[in-house]
Amino acid sequence: MSLARRLAGWTLALAALQGCGPRESPEAAHSRSRAASLRAQIEGLEATIAKAERGELVTADRIAIGVAEELVKNLLNASLPLETVVAGRLRVSVESAQPSFRGTQAALQLRAVVSSVGLEGATASLDIAGSLDRFELEGGRLRARVALGYFAVRESGAGELAAGAVESVIRANLASIEAAIPDLELPVQLEESIAFAGLAEGPVVAKPGALPLQIGVGLVLVADGRLWVLLDAAAGRWQPADDPAAAAESG
Amino acid sequence: MKGRTSVKWGLAAGIALAAAAGVGLLWPRLRPEPPPAIPTESELQALAERRDALQARLGRMILDSEQSLATAPVGHVMIGIPASFTRSLLEEVVSGLFHGMTLTLRDIDVHKQGEVTTEVLFRRRTLGRYVLDLHLREATGVLEPGRPEVAFGDDLVTLSLPVRLAEGQGRSDIRFRWKSEGLLSNVVCGDTDVTKTVSGRVVPQDHRLAGGFRIVAEEGAVTLVPEFPKDLRVRLHVDPAEQAWRAVQEVVEAQRAGCEAVLKRIDIEGILGGLVSRGFDVTIPREVVAPVRVPAGVRGSLDLPGVRVALEVKATGFKVSPDRLWYGADVGVEVVRE
Numbered sequence: 001m002s003l004a005r006r007l008a009g010w011t012l013a014l015a016a017l018q019g020c021g022p023r024e025s026p027e028a029a030h031s032r033s034r035a036a037s038l039r040a041q042i043e044g045l046e047a048t049i050a051k052a053e054r055g056e057l058v059t060a061d062r063i064a065i066g067v068a069e070e071l072v073k074n075l076l077n078a079s080l081p082l083e084t085v086v087a088g089r090l091r092v093s094v095e096s097a098q099p100s101f102r103g104t105q106a107a108l109q110l111r112a113v114v115s116s117v118g119l120e121g122a123t124a125s126l127d128i129a130g131s132l133d134r135f136e137l138e139g140g141r142l143r144a145r146v147a148l149g150y151f152a153v154r155e156s157g158a159g160e161l162a163a164g165a166v167e168s169v170i171r172a173n174l175a176s177i178e179a180a181i182p183d184l185e186l187p188v189q190l191e192e193s194i195a196f197a198g199l200a201e202g203p204v205v206a207k208p209g210a211l212p213l214q215i216g217v218g219l220v221l222v223a224d225g226r227l228w229v230l231l232d233a234a235a236g237r238w239q240p241a242d243d244p245a246a247a248a249e250s251g
Numbered sequence: 252m253k254g255r256t257s258v259k260w261g262l263a264a265g266i267a268l269a270a271a272a273g274v275g276l277l278w279p280r281l282r283p284e285p286p287p288a289i290p291t292e293s294e295l296q297a298l299a300e301r302r303d304a305l306q307a308r309l310g311r312m313i314l315d316s317e318q319s320l321a322t323a324p325v326g327h328v329m330i331g332i333p334a335s336f337t338r339s340l341l342e343e344v345v346s347g348l349f350h351g352m353t354l355t356l357r358d359i360d361v362h363k364q365g366e367v368t369t370e371v372l373f374r375r376r377t378l379g380r381y382v383l384d385l386h387l388r389e390a391t392g393v394l395e396p397g398r399p400e401v402a403f404g405d406d407l408v409t410l411s412l413p414v415r416l417a418e419g420q421g422r423s424d425i426r427f428r429w430k431s432e433g434l435l436s437n438v439v440c441g442d443t444d445v446t447k448t449v450s451g452r453v454v455p456q457d458h459r460l461a462g463g464f465r466i467v468a469e470e471g472a473v474t475l476v477p478e479f480p481k482d483l484r485v486r487l488h489v490d491p492a493e494q495a496w497r498a499v500q501e502v503v504e505a506q507r508a509g510c511e512a513v514l515k516r517i518d519i520e521g522i523l524g525g526l527v528s529r530g531f532d533v534t535i536p537r538e539v540v541a542p543v544r545v546p547a548g549v550r551g552s553l554d555l556p557g558v559r560v561a562l563e564v565k566a567t568g569f570k571v572s573p574d575r576l577w578y579g580a581d582v583g584v585e586v587v588r589e
Contacts, residue, residue: 028289035290038298045305059317060574061549064331071327074584093398104308179569182556187582188328191546194344203533206352211343212539213546223310226329231547235339236345 029152033129036150041105048221062218062230065142067186069225072099072132076108076146076184084180085171090166091115092126094181098131101222106132108146112177113164114153124156124166128177132184135217135229140190142217142229143183148174186229190215199243212236252467315527319380319575324568326579328549331580332473334541336576337545337576338401340477345412346541348482349396349460354533356487359387367516379431379440381517385526390421392453392487392533403571407464408475414483419453421489425523429514440510445502447497449528464543466576472548473578479537488530496520549580559587 005076051057076097093113100107133147151170156163170177191213198208203205218232290298314320323329364382368375397413403534429443503514553560563583570577 018574031290031292031295034295035298040303041302045302045309049305049309049312052309055315057312059313061333061335063333063336064317064329064575065547066329066331068327071582071584075553076582078553078560078586079545079558082519089274093392101492102302111479185553185555187553187562188330188362189550189552191544191549194340194543194546196541197537201536201539203355204352204535205355206348206539209341209347211347215546221313223306223313223388233333233546235336235343238343238350240351241346 033127033150033152034083037105037107037129041102041107043107043153057219059219059230063190063215063233063234064227065186065188065231067229069099069101069227071187072101072106072184072227073097075187079182082181084177085117086176087169089117090169090173091117092170092177094128094177099227101225101227106220106222106227107145108132110148114170121164122157124163125154126166126170127152128156130178132227136222137190137215137217137231140192142186142190144186145183146178146181148178148181182197190231208241210241211236211238256263257371259277267588273584274358302539314377319570319572319577322570323575323577324570324579326567327582328580330394330473330547330549330578331575332545332578333549334572334574334576337403337475340546341401341408341410341423341508342399345399345410345460345540346396348411348539348541349414351493352394352535352539354386354394354419354485354487354535356390356531356533359531360516361385361520362388363526365517365522367513369516377432378436378513379429379433381430382428383519383522383526384424384426384428384520385428385523386424387531388422388424388448388487390419390453390489390531391486392416392489393417394485398449403573403576404463405571406466406569407463407478408466410461412460412506414460414485415460416453416456416458416485418455419486420450420460420488421453422448423527424448424451424491425495425499427499427519436513440453440506440513443502443506443514445505447495447498447502449491449498451489451495454490454530456486456488458483458485460540462537462540465568466571468578470566471551471564471580473545473569475543475545477537477540477542479540483535485533486530486532489527491527495523499523545576555556561585561587 048057076099080097081093081095083091085091091114094110095113096111098109101139102219108130110130112126112128113123114126115123128148130146130217132144134136134145136143151174152165153167156166193210193212196208197211199206213235215231215234217229219230221228221230274495323331326366362384364380366380367378369378395415395417397415399410399412402409424446426446427443429440431437431442444549460479460483462477465478467474467476498517503511506514549564551562551564553562563585565581567579567581
């Protein structure tokens with residue numbers, strides 16, 4: 001390589017290195033993550049309180065489903081460990097999940113182990129902060145997505161340089177790790193209708209029919225270690241089974 | 252050669268200096284934002300205290316509007332069904348059951364017989380005997396429920412439902428038989444056997460179904476089990492139409508003049524009216540009101556990708572409050588790998 005090219009390369013490398021600081025210590029990263037989480041919780045609480053003060057936080061006419069942190073933890077951990085390969089070279093194994101229902105967010109702390117697909121023994125451990133998001137009711141099942149946010153390499157068996165490389169790969173592929181984590185399904189069954197088979201006993205004939213129910217997620221709150229999902233619920237009009245027009249309308 | 256080398260060095264040095272100068276000039280714009288200062292332990296503590304204070308305030312606000320929450324049965328899963336929703340469920344289900352319920356009576360026979368006597372030379376003599384049979388071919392009544400009244404007790408929801416027998420009609424065969432007795436009567440009247448088919452409408456009547464639903468917490472769900480002390484008895488009254496009375500008159504008027512006078516002594520209309528005015532009882536079994544499962548409960552299992560989760564559900568209690576019906580359950584999680 002010519003001297004001029006070498007000099008130019010060194011110069012660009014020097015310039016690039018000016019933008020890269022040393023990696024933060026895990027303690028510093030944890031403090032920063034905790035502060036960010038607390039600020040988000042405070043912001044959420046203030047917004048919810050303001051909503052309540054404006055009379056917009058209506059709970060009375062909604063079905064309240066409260067689920068304890070401990071049960072959500074057991075359910076989240078039931079399908080763990082869960083492995084996924086990102087960028088074709090890192091195997092991410094989500095090992096455990098710890099929910100925290102404080103503030104207004106259903107926060108999650110996931111622990112994962114990252115290893116190289118091609119290199120035996122090179123591992124790093126990862127802390128990923130996330131939350132339960134997008135609560136949906138479908139087919140009588142209440143589910144929530146696990147959304148991932150902040151993460152930090154807690155320790156790396158291959159040194160600082162490898163930890164930085166792991167961070168950049170994980171950052172670029174956080175969405176695919178998120179997609180690999182299954183939805184949390186809350187263990188509640190919500191019926192979409194109440195059916196009656198009809199009756200024909202002696203001189204009495206009652207037509208079969210069903211009462212359609214409209215139930216949807218209205219509001220999600222957390223309070224005192226419990227996740228509360230408040231469902232908008234309304235009973236429709238009784239639909240006789242022999243009334244195809246009404247049945248089509250309800251269906 | 253030496254001169255060419257000097258030129259190269261000079262050129263390289265120039266490029267390096269220019270690049271460094273460029274980076275130096277652009278650096279203030281290009282450099283990333285410096286990360287915020289690492290929060291100290293006391294700052295974190297202050298944030299956590301602020302969060303907890305707001306959390307407590309929100310909790311108080313929710314408790315103020317959800318007063319029954321403080322006494323609700325605690326469990327891994329707590330389900331609170333608004334009283335307003337339970338009320339509308341019961342109203343709609345019970346009203347739906349009774350809406351358009353039909354009561355149909357068929358082939359009921361009513362019988363009346365008697366004799367016609369008269370004074371002849373200070374002695375009472377029998378002119379003849381009559382038999383009036385009413386065969387109810389079919390009578391149908393349709394029920395219409397009113398607005399139920401629902402009230403919540405400790406573990407019972409009471410319900411009172413007005414039910415109106417709103418409309419209906421009936422069809423009957425009336426058979427009138429007359430058998431003369433004695434020479435005179437036989438000469439004047441002879442025997443008669445006439446059958447007429449008549450119709451009528453069911454008389455609207457109001458009834459009330461009273462009872463309640465006991466709230467039973469079973470595994471994973473709350474069921475409202477009907478408790479109605481007795482069956483609902485509805486009396487079907489058929490009011491014969493004008494045409495029916497005319498048909499009866501025709502039977503009498505078809506006789507010869509002397510005989511007509513005899514038969515007119517039988518108050519066929521009155522007898523017939525007496526027969527049908529009692530009405531016909533129809534019993535609506537209390538079982539018609541089926542148990543209503545509250546549409547929010549705890550599942551017994553979950554299917555996750557590659558894993559089946561068996562859930563052991565143990566009810567921790569239920570409570571009926573003026574605003575909510577609360578149900579609590581502890582849930583044990585057992586993973587069954589597939």
